[in-house]
Amino acid sequence: MNWHNPKKTTLRQYDDVNSIKYIVYSDLDETLYSHKITDEEKTSIQAFENYMEHIVKNHQVLFGVITGSSLDSVIQKLETGIHQIMPHFVACDLGTMLYWVKNDGNFYPDQEWVYRLKNMNFNQENVNAIVKDLEALHKIEITPQTQLGSSSFKKNYYYYMIDDLTDKHNIEMIRDFAYKQEMDCNINICNPLAGDPERAYDIDFIPKNTGKAAIVEFINQKFKVGMEYTFAFGDSGNDLEMLSKVGHGYLLDNATTDAKKQYEKVTSNPYTKGILNILKENFGH
Ligand SMILES: [Mg+2]
Known part of the structure; x- marks a missing residue:
């Protein structure tokens, strides 16, 4: 097993959730993170993080990122000074690796997931x-x-x-x-x-049995959270299967044309503003 030994994050963490009731999954690139960031999006990320902090605390929400990027790249993209808080977990490399971030800033591989991969003949x-x-x-x-x-x-x-x-x-x-x-x-x-x-x-x-959708199924099951209490957001073709594994799965307004052709639930705003509006519809303003 070649689990990369990740560096620490300098961002702060969301509160731990003792009894998880809801789970929010988000893609990274062009979803939680915008490559050509505007001032409007900067403000929106702040509003999103404040709101997420509120629902983590008051509605027992677990929040994580599922991405094609590597963990190093996730850390790098979230530490450019715009995002302030690291999600509870990061499933990286296209949902093949799963790490939990602890309040010491370190990332720890999920041991059950490590066990699953150990038995794969992948090389x-x-x-x-x-x-x-x-x-x-x-x-x-x-x-x-x-x-x-x-x-x-x-x-x-x-x-x-x-x-x-x-x-x-x-x-x-x-x-x-x-x-x-x-x-x-x-x-x-x-x-x-x-x-x-x-x-x-x-x-x-x-x-086999890994990938973005497999991570959603794995985490839903791990915390015994029913589909109706789960949310997911993405912007491209490789997010569609993951969106189908949750009760509330949305493409963002800025999603690719190709993805939008294949999936009809689309938010009315782009990026974190799109995510925020859906969460507010469900958890209140
Ligand atoms: Mg993306």
């Missing part, structure tokens, strides 16, 4: 075998992304678009090969705004 060799077979048997080429985005439990590749029909078939084939190797596979159209190439798909191989 670079098995992913290499899939890549080789796709090419040899079906002439399907996928190319490794830089090591930057990869982790022990997430291996990233690009698939470059050819034409709609071929792509549809090839994507199915990639999923199929992953499934046969007992892996899950996240496939999304790349976002060039986030530094990805044009006309490509992001292909992420992850261990």
